Amino acid sequence: SQQGEEDPQALSIQEGENATMNCSYKTSINNLQWYRQNSGRGLVHLILIRSNEREKHSGRLRVTLDTSKKSSSLLITASRAADTASYFCATDAKDTGNQFYFGTGTSLTVIP
Protein backbone atom coordinates (compact mmCIF):
# COMPACT_ATOMS: atom_id res chain seq x y z
CA SER A 1 0.00 0.00 0.00
CA GLN A 2 1.21 3.48 -0.74
CA GLN A 3 -0.79 4.97 2.06
CA GLY A 4 1.29 7.04 4.40
CA GLU A 5 1.18 7.20 8.12
CA GLU A 6 0.73 10.14 10.39
CA ASP A 7 1.50 10.63 13.98
CA PRO A 8 0.20 11.28 16.41
CA GLN A 9 -3.19 9.82 15.60
CA ALA A 10 -4.76 12.20 18.07
CA LEU A 11 -3.49 15.40 19.63
CA SER A 12 -5.11 17.57 22.27
CA ILE A 13 -3.66 20.97 23.17
CA GLN A 14 -4.63 24.22 24.83
CA GLU A 15 -5.53 27.24 22.76
CA GLY A 16 -2.43 29.29 22.04
CA GLU A 17 -0.07 26.33 22.01
CA ASN A 18 1.62 25.02 18.89
CA ALA A 19 0.56 21.77 17.27
CA THR A 20 2.94 19.56 15.31
CA MET A 21 1.87 16.67 13.14
CA ASN A 22 4.12 14.32 11.23
CA CYS A 23 3.59 12.37 8.05
CA SER A 24 5.68 9.58 6.58
CA TYR A 25 5.30 8.11 3.12
CA LYS A 26 6.78 5.26 1.15
CA THR A 27 7.60 6.20 -2.44
CA SER A 28 9.30 9.04 -4.29
CA ILE A 29 6.89 11.91 -4.78
CA ASN A 30 6.24 14.96 -6.90
CA ASN A 31 4.41 16.93 -4.24
CA LEU A 32 3.05 16.58 -0.76
CA GLN A 33 -0.07 18.36 0.34
CA TRP A 34 -1.73 18.91 3.67
CA TYR A 35 -5.49 18.98 4.02
CA ARG A 36 -7.87 19.75 6.80
CA GLN A 37 -11.22 18.08 7.33
CA ASN A 38 -13.85 19.09 9.79
CA SER A 39 -16.04 16.28 11.03
CA GLY A 40 -18.25 14.95 8.26
CA ARG A 41 -17.18 17.61 5.81
CA GLY A 42 -15.06 17.78 2.68
CA LEU A 43 -11.40 18.50 2.42
CA VAL A 44 -9.85 21.92 2.62
CA HIS A 45 -6.49 22.34 0.95
CA LEU A 46 -3.96 23.94 3.27
CA ILE A 47 -0.59 23.90 1.63
CA LEU A 48 1.42 22.19 -1.11
CA ILE A 49 5.13 21.59 -0.90
CA ARG A 50 7.06 20.34 -3.89
CA SER A 51 9.68 17.64 -3.70
CA ASN A 52 12.47 20.15 -4.29
CA GLU A 53 11.32 22.39 -1.45
CA ARG A 54 12.29 21.92 2.18
CA GLU A 55 10.06 24.36 3.99
CA LYS A 56 7.00 26.43 3.28
CA HIS A 57 4.93 28.89 5.25
CA SER A 58 1.34 30.01 4.97
CA GLY A 59 -0.03 32.20 7.74
CA ARG A 60 0.17 30.20 10.96
CA LEU A 61 1.15 27.06 9.08
CA ARG A 62 4.67 25.83 8.56
CA VAL A 63 5.38 22.69 6.55
CA THR A 64 8.71 20.93 6.23
CA LEU A 65 9.67 18.16 3.86
CA ASP A 66 12.58 15.74 4.17
CA THR A 67 12.66 13.58 1.07
CA SER A 68 15.63 11.58 2.35
CA LYS A 69 13.54 10.45 5.31
CA LYS A 70 10.30 10.45 3.32
CA SER A 71 8.62 12.56 5.94
CA SER A 72 6.88 15.88 6.38
CA SER A 73 5.65 17.88 9.31
CA LEU A 74 2.87 20.42 9.72
CA LEU A 75 3.20 23.00 12.46
CA ILE A 76 0.24 25.14 13.46
CA THR A 77 1.34 28.02 15.64
CA ALA A 78 -0.78 29.86 18.19
CA SER A 79 -3.59 27.36 17.81
CA ARG A 80 -7.24 28.35 18.06
CA ALA A 81 -10.32 26.37 18.96
CA ALA A 82 -11.39 26.69 15.32
CA ASP A 83 -8.33 24.66 14.31
CA THR A 84 -9.98 21.58 15.78
CA ALA A 85 -10.21 19.16 12.85
CA SER A 86 -8.53 16.17 11.28
CA TYR A 87 -5.41 16.83 9.27
CA PHE A 88 -4.21 14.63 6.43
CA CYS A 89 -1.13 14.60 4.32
CA ALA A 90 -1.43 13.44 0.73
CA THR A 91 1.31 12.43 -1.64
CA ASP A 92 1.36 11.77 -5.34
CA ALA A 93 3.85 9.12 -6.29
CA LYS A 94 6.20 10.05 -9.10
CA ASP A 95 4.99 7.38 -11.44
CA THR A 96 1.25 7.71 -10.88
CA GLY A 97 0.56 11.30 -11.77
CA ASN A 98 -2.01 13.00 -9.63
CA GLN A 99 -3.38 10.00 -7.77
CA PHE A 100 -3.13 11.10 -4.20
CA TYR A 101 -2.51 8.74 -1.34
CA PHE A 102 -3.58 9.98 2.02
CA GLY A 103 -2.00 9.46 5.39
CA THR A 104 -3.99 8.03 8.24
CA GLY A 105 -4.68 11.48 9.63
CA THR A 106 -4.20 13.31 12.91
CA SER A 107 -7.23 14.35 14.90
CA LEU A 108 -6.44 17.69 16.54
CA THR A 109 -8.48 19.06 19.41
CA VAL A 110 -7.75 22.59 20.58
CA ILE A 111 -9.23 23.28 24.00
CA PRO A 112 -10.41 26.86 24.54
Place this chain on the structure above:
Amino acid sequence: GAVVSQHPSWVICKSGTSVKIECRSLDFQATTMFWYRQFPKQSLMLMATSNEGSKATYEQGVEKDKFLINHASLTLSTLTVTSAHPEDSSFYICSSEGPMNTEAFFGQGTRLTVV
Protein backbone atom coordinates in the same frame (compact mmCIF):
# COMPACT_ATOMS: atom_id res chain seq x y z
CA GLY B 1 -8.21 28.33 -7.50
CA ALA B 2 -9.94 25.80 -9.69
CA VAL B 3 -13.34 24.61 -8.53
CA VAL B 4 -14.66 21.08 -8.45
CA SER B 5 -18.34 20.67 -7.69
CA GLN B 6 -19.76 17.41 -6.40
CA HIS B 7 -23.43 16.55 -6.24
CA PRO B 8 -25.35 15.49 -4.25
CA SER B 9 -23.78 16.35 -0.92
CA TRP B 10 -25.92 13.83 0.93
CA VAL B 11 -28.06 10.99 -0.27
CA ILE B 12 -30.06 8.30 1.49
CA CYS B 13 -31.15 5.31 -0.54
CA LYS B 14 -32.71 1.91 -0.02
CA SER B 15 -30.73 -1.28 -0.25
CA GLY B 16 -30.67 -2.65 -3.76
CA THR B 17 -31.05 0.68 -5.50
CA SER B 18 -28.37 2.56 -7.43
CA VAL B 19 -27.03 6.02 -6.70
CA LYS B 20 -25.20 8.32 -9.07
CA ILE B 21 -22.71 10.91 -7.83
CA GLU B 22 -21.54 13.67 -10.13
CA CYS B 23 -18.21 15.47 -10.10
CA ARG B 24 -17.78 18.55 -12.26
CA SER B 25 -14.83 20.78 -12.95
CA LEU B 26 -16.40 24.21 -13.19
CA ASP B 27 -13.77 26.42 -14.75
CA PHE B 28 -11.26 24.08 -16.32
CA GLN B 29 -11.09 20.88 -18.31
CA ALA B 30 -10.23 17.77 -16.39
CA THR B 31 -8.99 14.83 -18.42
CA THR B 32 -8.38 12.89 -15.24
CA MET B 33 -10.46 12.71 -12.11
CA PHE B 34 -10.11 10.55 -9.04
CA TRP B 35 -12.64 8.97 -6.73
CA TYR B 36 -11.99 8.39 -3.04
CA ARG B 37 -13.92 6.74 -0.27
CA GLN B 38 -13.70 7.57 3.39
CA PHE B 39 -15.14 5.59 6.29
CA PRO B 40 -15.90 7.38 9.54
CA LYS B 41 -12.80 8.53 11.35
CA GLN B 42 -10.57 6.99 8.74
CA SER B 43 -8.45 8.31 5.96
CA LEU B 44 -9.34 8.59 2.31
CA MET B 45 -8.77 5.58 0.12
CA LEU B 46 -8.32 5.95 -3.60
CA MET B 47 -10.93 3.89 -5.41
CA ALA B 48 -10.31 4.61 -9.07
CA THR B 49 -8.89 6.93 -11.67
CA SER B 50 -11.37 8.24 -14.18
CA ASN B 51 -10.03 9.09 -17.62
CA GLU B 52 -12.02 11.12 -20.13
CA GLY B 53 -13.05 8.99 -23.07
CA SER B 54 -11.64 5.73 -21.78
CA LYS B 55 -12.20 3.13 -19.10
CA ALA B 56 -11.52 3.91 -15.49
CA THR B 57 -8.60 2.34 -13.69
CA TYR B 58 -9.61 0.72 -10.42
CA GLU B 59 -7.47 0.18 -7.36
CA GLN B 60 -6.98 -3.32 -6.10
CA GLY B 61 -9.99 -4.58 -4.18
CA VAL B 62 -12.49 -2.15 -5.69
CA GLU B 63 -15.29 -3.85 -7.64
CA LYS B 64 -15.60 -2.16 -11.01
CA ASP B 65 -19.05 -3.63 -11.63
CA LYS B 66 -20.30 -2.20 -8.38
CA PHE B 67 -18.75 1.21 -8.68
CA LEU B 68 -19.36 2.29 -12.24
CA ILE B 69 -17.39 5.28 -13.39
CA ASN B 70 -18.16 7.30 -16.49
CA HIS B 71 -16.09 10.23 -17.70
CA ALA B 72 -17.90 11.22 -20.87
CA SER B 73 -16.76 14.82 -21.06
CA LEU B 74 -13.84 16.95 -19.99
CA THR B 75 -15.86 18.49 -17.18
CA LEU B 76 -17.90 15.62 -15.78
CA SER B 77 -17.17 12.29 -14.14
CA THR B 78 -19.86 10.19 -12.50
CA LEU B 79 -19.65 7.40 -9.95
CA THR B 80 -22.65 5.08 -9.76
CA VAL B 81 -22.93 2.81 -6.77
CA THR B 82 -25.00 -0.10 -8.07
CA SER B 83 -27.22 -2.34 -5.98
CA ALA B 84 -26.21 -0.44 -2.88
CA HIS B 85 -25.85 -2.22 0.44
CA PRO B 86 -25.58 -0.73 3.93
CA GLU B 87 -21.84 -1.46 3.92
CA ASP B 88 -21.51 0.92 0.97
CA SER B 89 -22.51 3.75 3.29
CA SER B 90 -19.55 6.05 3.26
CA PHE B 91 -18.24 9.46 2.30
CA TYR B 92 -17.24 9.65 -1.34
CA ILE B 93 -14.98 12.43 -2.62
CA CYS B 94 -13.82 13.21 -6.12
CA SER B 95 -10.80 15.20 -7.14
CA SER B 96 -9.33 16.53 -10.31
CA GLU B 97 -5.97 17.56 -11.53
CA GLY B 98 -5.82 21.33 -11.68
CA PRO B 99 -5.08 23.25 -14.87
CA MET B 100 -1.36 23.20 -14.12
CA ASN B 101 -1.41 19.43 -13.48
CA THR B 102 0.27 19.86 -10.13
CA GLU B 103 -2.31 20.52 -7.47
CA ALA B 104 -5.42 18.50 -6.86
CA PHE B 105 -8.82 20.06 -6.27
CA PHE B 106 -11.45 18.22 -4.33
CA GLY B 107 -15.19 18.18 -4.48
CA GLN B 108 -17.21 18.82 -1.34
CA GLY B 109 -17.90 15.12 -0.89
CA THR B 110 -21.06 13.02 -0.92
CA ARG B 111 -22.33 11.29 2.17
CA LEU B 112 -24.11 8.11 1.13
CA THR B 113 -26.34 6.33 3.60
CA VAL B 114 -27.88 3.04 2.51
CA VAL B 115 -30.82 1.88 4.60
